[in-house]
Amino acid sequence: MKIATYNVNGINGRLAVLLRWLKEAKPDVVCLQELKCPDQLFPEAALLKAGYHSIWHGQKSWNGVAVLSKEEIKETRRNLDGDPDDLHSRYIEGFVYGMVIGCLYLPNGNPAPGPKFDYKLSWFKRLHKHAKKLLSFDLPVLLIGDYNVIPTELDTYKSEKYITNALFFPESRLAYTKLLKLGWTDAIRYLHPNERIYTFYDYLRNAYGRDAGLRLDHFLLNDIVLPRLISAQVDKEVRGWEKSSDHCPVWIELKQ
DNA sequence: ATGACCTGTCCTACAGGA
Numbered sequence: 001m002k003i004a005t006y007n008v009n010g011i012n013g014r015l016a017v018l019l020r021w022l023k024e025a026k027p028d029v030v031c032l033q034e035l036k037c038p039d040q041l042f043p044e045a046a047l048l049k050a051g052y053h054s055i056w057h058g059q060k061s062w063n064g065v066a067v068l069s070k071e072e073i074k075e076t077r078r079n080l081d082g083d084p085d086d087l088h089s090r091y092i093e094g095f096v097y098g099m100v101i102g103c104l105y106l107p108n109g110n111p112a113p114g115p116k117f118d119y120k121l122s123w124f125k126r127l128h129k130h131a132k133k134l135l136s137f138d139l140p141v142l143l144i145g146d147y148n149v150i151p152t153e154l155d156t157y158k159s160e161k162y163i164t165n166a167l168f169f170p171e172s173r174l175a176y177t178k179l180l181k182l183g184w185t186d187a188i189r190y191l192h193p194n195e196r197i198y199t200f201y202d203y204l205r206n207a208y209g210r211d212a213g214l215r216l217d218h219f220l221l222n223d224i225v226l227p228r229l230i231s232a233q234v235d236k237e238v239r240g241w242e243k244s245s246d247h248c249p250v251w252i253e254l255k256q
Numbered sequence: 257a258t259g260a261c262c263t264g265t266c267c268t269a270c271a272g273g274a
Contacts, residue, residue, distance in 0.1 A: 009273085010263050034273085036264060061264055062272070108274060148274075167274060202274065203261035214274075246262070246274080 001097065001228075001254040002026070005217050007033040007105070007146045007200075007247035011064070014245055015043055021238050021249055022050055028070050029096060031103035031144045032056075034245075035064025035089075042066065059089040065103045065145070069096045076100065082126040090123070099225070100137060102130075104145035109166030117166050120148070124175040128182070135183050135222055143184065143220040146247065149176045151186070154196060155215035167216065179220070187219035187252050188232045200247045201239055208239050217250045228255040 004027040008014050011032065022030070030052070035042065039058040047054050047068060055075040056066035067073055077093040079086070090105045104127065109120030127143075134141045150168045153159040162168035180186060188197055198213025207213065221229065235249040 013263065034263090108272080110272095110274065150274095162274090165274070200274075204274095205260060216274080 001028050001256055002251050003029045003031075003101070003142065003144070003219070003254065004249055004251035005031040005033070005103075005144045005146070005219065006249040007217060007245060009034050009245040009247065010036040011066075012037055012041060012043060014243055015046060017238070017241055017244055019046065019050055020241070021235065022052065022068075025235060025249065025251065027251055029073075029101060030068040031101065032066040032068065033064070033103070033105035033146045035059075035066060036061060037064060055092060055094050057089045057092040059087075063089045063105055065089060065092045065105050067092060067094045067096075067101055067103050069094070071096055073101075080123070080126040080130050082129065083122065086123070091127075099140040099142060100134065102134065102141070102143040102145075104143065104147070106146065106148045108148050109169070109172065112164070112166035112169050117169070117171075120166060121171055121175065124172075124179075128175070128179055131179055131184065131220075132182055138224070140225040140228070141222040142225060145218070146216055147176065147218045148216055149173060149218075150214050150216065151176050151189070151218075154194070155198075157196075157198070157210075157212040157214070162214075167214065184220040184222060185226050187221050187229055188215070188250070190226075191229065191232050197234060198248075199234055199250050203246050217247060219250075219252050225254065229253075230255055
């Protein structure tokens with residue numbers, strides 16, 4: 001069972017890249033972020049043709065999340081509780097293959113400090129609350145997506161460049177650590193505790209060519225899934241494809 | 257310190273991204 005996450009940075013503008021990667025990587029489940037399309041423009045038919053059912057929560061121009069699956073998936077939730085004024089499409093959750101899959105796109109938060117950073121932290125708090133609730137389920141649960149958090153120095157090519165950045169601010173990293181302490185495991189770090197692993201490369205300054213990346217896309221697993229974890233990998237070469245997203249597809253493999 | 261680059265959008269210039 002291969003479960004992936006991919007911040008596509010515009011699903012229609014990059015549909016060819018997504019379809020090519022799906023064909024080559026053959027994941028069973030995929031969490032997508034930054035669809036940047038309204039619900040009615042989600043490419044459901046093209047994905048079905050490629051062998052994937054979808055649930056999606058789009059938005060015009062910005063944000064947007066979806067879960068693709070080879071088996072039909074049942075949507076269990078969209079959005080987090082706690083702020084009825086928040087209109088960003090950043091969370092969708094589904095049930096498939098006996099697992100609960102939460103797909104999220106956490107706010108970037110720059111410039112920090114400021115209102116955007118406040119929004120990031122308040123969104124984090126709402127996620128924290130929901131993550132706690134998910135841990136009460138007697139089911140395999142995964143919280144997957146673009147967390148927009150560089151958890152430690154090891155997750156950036158040059159941490160001093162990110163001191164004033166919302167992705168690396170102490171509050172952001174602390175919120176992430178607090179989430180883990182609830183009872184979640186960062187799957188990539190669990191399997192590769194000391195390795196530099198990046199999932200994002202800026203379009204600027206030839207970041208990909210210089211291997212100047214960040215690890216922003218994370219898989220959080222509850223204790224019921226964790227014993228099934230076999231491997232984790234970044235499909236780094238996809239970042240080098242024509243018209244690629246600035247994020248790489250990332251995946252984990254589970255037993256069964 | 258700045259800008260280099262991408263997306264989508266009813267003002268080919270902007271906002272937002274990380």
